[in-house]
Amino acid sequence: MFLSGYWLQVVLSWAVVAFATATVVVAVQNAKLEQDLRDVQSKIDIFEEWNGAKNQRVKREDSIDYRLPTALVPTHYEVYWHPDLETGTFTGQERISITVVEATNQIILHSYLLEITSVYVLNREVESFELETERQFLIITLTQELPVDASITLGIIFNGQMKDKLVGLYSSTYQNEAGAQRNISTSQFEPVYARQGFPCFDEPAMKATFAITVVHPSGSYHAISNMKEIESNYLGDYTEAIFESTVKMSTYLVCVIVSDFASQETTVRANGIGEDFSMQAYATSHQIDKVEFALEFGAAVTEYYIQYYKVAYPLTKLDMAAIPDFSSNAMEHWGLVTYRETALLYDSSYSSTLNKQSIAGVLAHEIAHQWFGNLVTMQWWNDIWLNEGFARYMQYKGVNAVHSDWGMLEQFQIIALHPVLLYDAKLSSHPIVQQVDTPAEISAIFDTISYEKGGSVIRMLETYVGAENFEEAVTNYLVKHQFQNTVTDDFLTEVDAVVPALGVKKLMLTWTNQMGYPVLNVSKTSAGFLVTQQRFLSNPASYEEEPEDSEFGYKWSVPITYTASTWEDGSVSSVVYDYDVDSVGIALDSDIEWIKLNVHQTGYYRVNYEESLWTLLIQQLTTDPSRFDIADRAHLLNDAFALADASQLSYIVPLEMTGYLAQEQDFVPWYVAANKLIAIHRSLMFSEGYVSYLTYARSLLANIYQELGWTVDANNHLRNRLRVSILSAACALGLPDCLEQASTRFNAFLQNPTTARPSPDLREIVYYYGIQESSSQSSWQQLYALFLDEADASERVKMMYGLAGSRDAQTLFNFLDLGYDESIVRSQDYFTLVQNIAANPVGEPVVWEYYREHWPELSARFTLTNRNFGRLISQITQNFAGTVKLEEVQQFYAKYPEAGAGANSRLEAVETIKYNIEWLARNRADITDWLSGTASPLLTAKNQL
Structure with missing residues (x-):
């Protein structure tokens, strides 16, 4: 599954305060800030409640066992579904073939939000059956005990609702070109929602085969599922679609869709590893031309994976479908991958460069799962990182294999690695492998640790063992465990077998079994350099807390890579820093002035140098930035700011480092810098020095802003990504020309939306800052009307973002209230709407008040097991910086x-x-x-902006 939400990218645009009154606002707010800081000292210890909260997190309901008993093993399902598209209900029946491995008189399986109308067991007498809501169990008691090795057939007739939800078997709607509403039925079963579609043994290790039959309206409607349709029975108003039996697989991979979608088809070439097979893409008929890019890219990346894995694709087809309502970005059902429309459909008239890249990334992620996750599946959700971490890393390799000019291997740093390094430096993080039991816990573990940290650690492992060795291990793992379930140790065993001398298992346990990561401290000695390590925490006060238990004492076995000042050929050396030693020395010649650790930032750790070494690195960056490649320049910027944020390095170091940006031309380093410039701007907004900071930050952007301009390059992917990053930062930081350009383009667009629509790459910037700069309520209403009429999903997302840029709190409240209506904002997009408004300083208090007042309705609508709803609190409050807000949050929790x-x-x-x-x-x-001292001479030498 490909997560949606804020983990996949950092939002680049923030609202800008009214600069004409900045001095007055700063003075007033600064007084309040001083009081807040005094309150911090007098009223709270920075983590006074932490132990209680931590204990609450790890407390388990030991009296309740949510796992299925081990007495029975399902082997085959025959499932018959009849979704009624008009009423939004469904009926179904099934027969499950079961093998008895432990004597028992009960059959216990999962069922939730289903009405069970009949239960029978062939040749056995059923005494009773009951539904247990807490564990979501269907408990069937027989009159006699089932002996070991018996084979039984369980039959169940059931029905359920499809409306008002995005999980289980559910309904979705869309409007066709004629404006008529069309209904469809689709499914989303991962991780624990198959039990809402049919009673089943809903645990990943309970693999079985599935023979599926689906009833659909005759005529324009059809049904699709994991396998090809083999028979069709016409029943008048309805038709039965009968599908091939699946291969052995987990319940969460089952998929059925009833729709009137159109499709396009291509062929995937196996190139000698198995047989060629078909790939079809389904979408609403008026959007079917938008699947062409997905088909072209999907076939290409699938062919790459076949060669990479060296394992044949085991099914006869691999289809894709764009669903109008979908809770995640995509889901890797075997043979039928489902996507949000924005994650599959590409139209150059609406889709930006980032949209295109995101579509490719999502496709590459889900198709990677067809082997790593579907063919071989984790034993239990504790090891979900085996699925998601691997797919996250492979998506970058896959996109890079098809579009090598997109720089995806470097973009892994900024999209995956850097965000999770921020999250994992907090006490609220968790280990990659963590025990989960309840449905809510299982849902929650689909997070940035499982995805981004998992992918980052796998990337580090590949660098450590070598790409060819890693690929061989992956192939061996897939072949050995195909159609089975595994734990983390099974994968590491295969890597260990290829490179037994490297001690992979011992090294990796320090990364999978404890949260966090180290900072390596580097100092120069007479013999070379000395490296020590400690756990990196973003808040110095966190070090005062009693850490959660770790068998490794929060030390890591670190595969260090490094290069040195005199190695101008780009040579790289390595050494392993074992967790159980105090330090490691790197012996180098005395003429080597500086050393740079974590080459290309493939390691999951930060590096801090003594001050003299930082000075030399900055001098090298300033003198010749090309001495460091793109990834290393981005790494130096990211680590310097992170260390300064954590008070482990003077803020003068990263600020001095920004001076080299005048020579920077590449997207990835500039993305790091631009995001940090925006973040500091938001943090300093009501502080003394804010105006000086704005002046300096704008001066850094001035040259690159002028050079890039507002004209999009049709065939330069990275240049376009750079342009959007710079323009977003320039407008967020109030660069006058940027705001003027955005406003001019926005007004022209409103005057003629058909011919004056901005380039897709520029639309979010133009819409957001056009709305922000407009003092006319009619401008907001015009954009809102266009938003309501817009049929393209990606364009609606852009407009929704723009509408959140208003400086009027009442307008933002009204938009938030309107967005609760699913006819205006689809349920799948609601959390994006909330985040957009909360990211606006004017909208932040609006959202917080709304969230608190409407919590009962929100929690009833989305449920507490919804991970995206669960994450909303941290997204809404991420910029709170006062004790009053802290107390409000704590009162809300109480x-x-x-x-x-x-x-x-x-x-x-x-x-x-x-x-x-x-x-x-x-x-x-x-x-x-620093701004008043070091930066002043620089500012006087530049044009005042």
């Missing part, structure tokens, strides 16, 4: 203690607020002093 899948998000929210308060106290003065 009022509504049940968190469900949002338990960790609540911890993260509190930790982030406290960090924000401390960040200002620690760093504001240093930044202000």
Whole structure:
């Protein structure tokens, strides 16, 4: 599954305050800030509640066992579904073939939100059956005990609802070109929602084969599933579609769709590894031309994976479908991958460069799962990282194999690695492998640790063992365990077998079994360089807390790579820093001035140098930036700012480093810099020195902004990505020409939406800052009307983002309230709407008030097991930086203690607020002093902006 939400990219655009009154606002707000900081010292210890919250997180309901008993093993399902598209209900029946491995008189399987109308067991007498809601069990008691090795057939007749949900078997609607509403039925069963579609043994290790029959309306409607249709029975108003039996697979991979979608088809070439097979893409008929890119890319990346894995694709087809309503970005059902429309459909008239890249990434992720996840599946959800971490890393390799000019291997740093390094530096993080039992816990573990940290650690492992060795191990793993289930140790065993001398298992346990990561501290000695390590935490106050238990004492076995000042040929050496030693020495010649660790930032750790080494690295960057490649320049920027944010490095170091940006021309380093410039702007917004900071930040952007301009390059992917990053930062930081350009383009668009629509790459910037700069309510209403009429999903997302740029709190409240209506904002997009408004400083308090007041309705609609709803609290509050807001959050928790899948998000929210308060106290003065001293000569030499 490909997660949607804020993990996949950092939002680049923030609202800008009214600069004409900035001095007055700063003075007033600064007084309030000073009081807040005094409150911090007098009223709270920075983590006074942490132990209680931590204990609440790890507390388990030991009296309840949510796992199925092990007495029975399903082998085959015959499932018959009849979804009624008009009423939004479905009926079904099934027969499950079961093998008895332990004597029992009960059959226990999962069923949730289903009405069970009949239960029978062939040649056995059923005494009773009951539904247990807490564990979502269907418990069937027989009159006699089933002996070991018996084979039985269980039959169940059931029915359920498809409306008002996005999981299980559910309904979706869309409008065709004629404006008529069309209904469809589709499914989303991962991780624990198959039990809402049919009673089943809904655990990943309970693999079986599935013979599926689906009833659909005759005429324009049809049904598709994991396998090809082999028979069709016409029944008048309805038709039965009968599909081939599947291969052995987990329940969460079952998929059925009833729709009137159109399709296009291509062929995937196996090139000697298995047989060629078909790939079809399904979408609403008026959008079917938008699947061409997905088909072309999908076939190409699938062919790459076949060669990479060296394992034949085991099914006879691999289809894709764009669903109008979908909770995640995509889902890797075997043979039938489902997507949001924005994650599959590409139209150059509407889709930006980022849209195109995102579509490719999502496709590459889900198709990678067809082997790693579907063919070989984790034993239990504790090891979900085996699925998602591997697919996350492979998606970058897959896209890079097809589009090598997109720089995807470097983009892994900024999209995957850097965000998770921020998250994993908090006490609210968790290990990659973590025990989960309840449905809410299972849902919550589909997070940035499983995906981004999992992918980052796999990337580090590949670098450590070598790409060819890693690929061989992956093939061996897939062949050995095909159609089976595994744990983390099974995968590491295969890597270990290829490179037995490297001690892979010992090294990897320090990364999978404990949260966090180290910072390596580097100093120069007479013999070379000395490296020590400690756990990296973003808030210095966190070090005062009693850490959760770790068998490795929060030390890591680190595969270090490094290069040195005199190695101008780009040579790289390596050494392993074992977790159980105090330090490691790197012996180098005395003429080597500096050393740079973590080459290309493939390692999952940060690096801090003594001050003299940082000075030399900055001098090298300034003198000749090309001495470091793209990834290393981005790494130096990212680590320097992160270390300064954590008070492990003077803020003067990263600020001095930004001076080299005048020579920077590449997207990835600029993405790091631009995001940080925006983040500091938001943090300093109400502080002394804010105006000086704005002036300096704008000066850094001035040259690259002028050079890039507002004209999109049709065939330069990375140049377009750079342009959007720079324009977004320039407008967020209030560069006058940027705001003027956005406003001019926006007004022209409103005057003629058909011919004056901006380039897709520029639309979010133009819509957002056009709305922000407009003082006319009619402009907002015009864009809102266009939003309501827009049929293209990606364009609606862009417009929805733009509408959140208003500086009027009442307008934002009205938009938030309107967005609750699913006829205006689809349920799948609601959380994006909330995040967009909350990211606007004017909208932040609006969203927070709304969230608190409407919590009962929100939790009833989305449920506490919804991981995206659970994460909303940390997203809404991520910029809070005062004790009043901290107290409001804590009071909210006290009022509504049940968190469900949002338990960790609540911890993260509190930790982030406290960090924000401390960040200002620690760093504001240093930044202000540097700006008033070092930066002033630079500013006088430039044109005032």
